[in-house]
Amino acid sequence: MNKSTLRWKLLKSILFTALFTGILYFLFVQIGLFLHPGFVSLWFSLLSPLFVMLLVIVLGSYFSYKDTLSIRNRLEDISTQIITLSRGRFTEKIKLTEEDEIGRISFELNELTDKLQKQVTSLQNLANQKADLAEKARGAAIIEERQRLARDLHDAVSQQLFALNMMSSASIKMMDRDIETAKSQMVDVADLASKAQVEMRALLLHLRPIHLSEDTLCVGIRKLVDELEKKSGVTFHLTLDELPELPGGIEENLFRIVQESLGNALRHAEASVIRITVKLKKKQFSLHIKDNGKGFEMNENKKGAYGLDSMQERSDEIGGQFRVSSRPDEGTLVEVRVPLEG
Template sequence: MLKRLNSVRYAFIRSHFYGMFLTVLILMSVLLGLYVLREPSWLSQGAIFFFVGLFIVVSGLVSIYVGFQSSGGIKENLDGMTTMIRALAQGSYTAKIYLNTDDEFEHIAEELNELAGKLQSQVKSLQRMADEKSEFAKTAHKAATIEERQRLARDLHDAVSQQLFALTMMAQATERLFDQDPERAKAQLGEITTMSLQAQTEMRALLLHLRPVHLSGESLHEGIRTLIHELKEKCQIEFSVELDDTIDLSDGAEEHLFRIVQEALSNILRHAEASDVHISLKGMSDQVFLHIRDNGKGFHVNQDKKTSYGLKTMQERTDEIGGTFALRSKPGEGTYIDIRIPIQEAVVDE
């Protein structure tokens, strides 16, 4: 009820009543002044109150009628503009409003129509950009797939393929030496065993890269546990894992961290010759800490970091999600990787 009394129509009626009230005050002041100063015979106290009362009644009725009539057009124009704004809010940008009032309302209606046209153009632009982005994403995915295949092909050629060729040559030579020099043949068999184990480790590292980049609906800690479980079944490395299940990161950040863990484990399998690997993922305050260490042979960071594709990839992925990447290693002392990722607070729409 109070909301209805605050409408435009009742505001017009109230404004007429305010005018009537001021008119009554002025009229009473004039009549009382005449009565006091001149005291005409026709002007008595009863006549004054009768005239003023009659004026109030007639003016009140006229104010109500005129208020309703004069506010009808304004209310109709406002209702039309309200309907137009509601349509725009609901995404109907083709809606239009036309007023033939030749006043401010017509100007506002023209501005609303122009706004609707601009919103419609922006929606078309956004949809076109979304289509272009989708096509770009497909192209980028194809390019990334080709690049990854080329890298795997190079790795297979440079490492596994050459090792298998060497194994074949040594096996043929050992077969010829078996009857002539058994001791030498036995030593070569040991070398063949070592090389085959190295080739097997190299192949496992390459297969690790063939895992899906995406977590496929799993959380980060679930994906890491699954990855470690698979590696435990295939290699003789002891894994110790500490994962915080309560960490809440964006999907993009989780994908990057998962890929970083993959890359780190691949490097460990291929180069570290480690027997123990520790992975820790913890959330503290407004940051996530990822720590990976191994007890492998280590390397000179300043020399090997510049030429390591895997380390460069981990650094780039960390930078993409606003984190910091720290690497420590020395020959004979293993390798330590520390990554810090800031946790972005969710934006709540009001």
């Protein structure tokens, strides 16, 4: 038995109590024999203290076991509640049974749960308000997005097209002199053209509207995947639970995270298979996006390059938990968990 547990400490107290009781009883019997010789037999005076000690140990152990069992169960409820809170589920509470010290701790923990739930609700309300404000500022955002797209087109696709032009021109000139070298250069041209095509599809993905219009989140994801599957050649596997009606701000941020993640998988990961899972369990929404791409080393520079900071901010705005795990040659996993109210 672990000597630091509550039961061991209680058992140790019972053993000391039994020993002390047996000694007192033995002294009491000896005083009785001294004052009244023949009061009890010698064997009784020697064995009865042992019987009393055994009785104290048995009864004490029985009642302490019952009491500590109840205390242990209540402490385990508190431990389970703390783990539940750490996982972002703020709807479950501890059942209050007694108004003692543990009961007061349980009550305070339930109060903390309510406060956390209210904070999450406030964050989600702010996200909805921000979505309304974002709608009004969409004109400016469109201009900014066009400027960003122009930069990306210049930095990536435009340079690749320039390289294609130069390489194809060189191959045409080389055909008359060295046909094998020309063939090798044309293979490089085809490879570069394929990369430029993937780059363009990823950029076009970011041109999609960040709002879902009249579609639900799951319908929007299915439409997005259907379009990408036809154009990119990537295989998608969808597992989408039926969801209740979600506030617009939450759906828009989650959809934008999906867009950003899929864009990364197409543009950087060179993935051939992408799995998207949406689940709802005990008022806890979870989104998993897993690809089999080339992965990357997790560090601050990569986070900024792949737009992970933006996805983290969107998750924070709706009171969610965002996590990315990736290793070279092992693909990338994006996870978002959001507690839902009511």
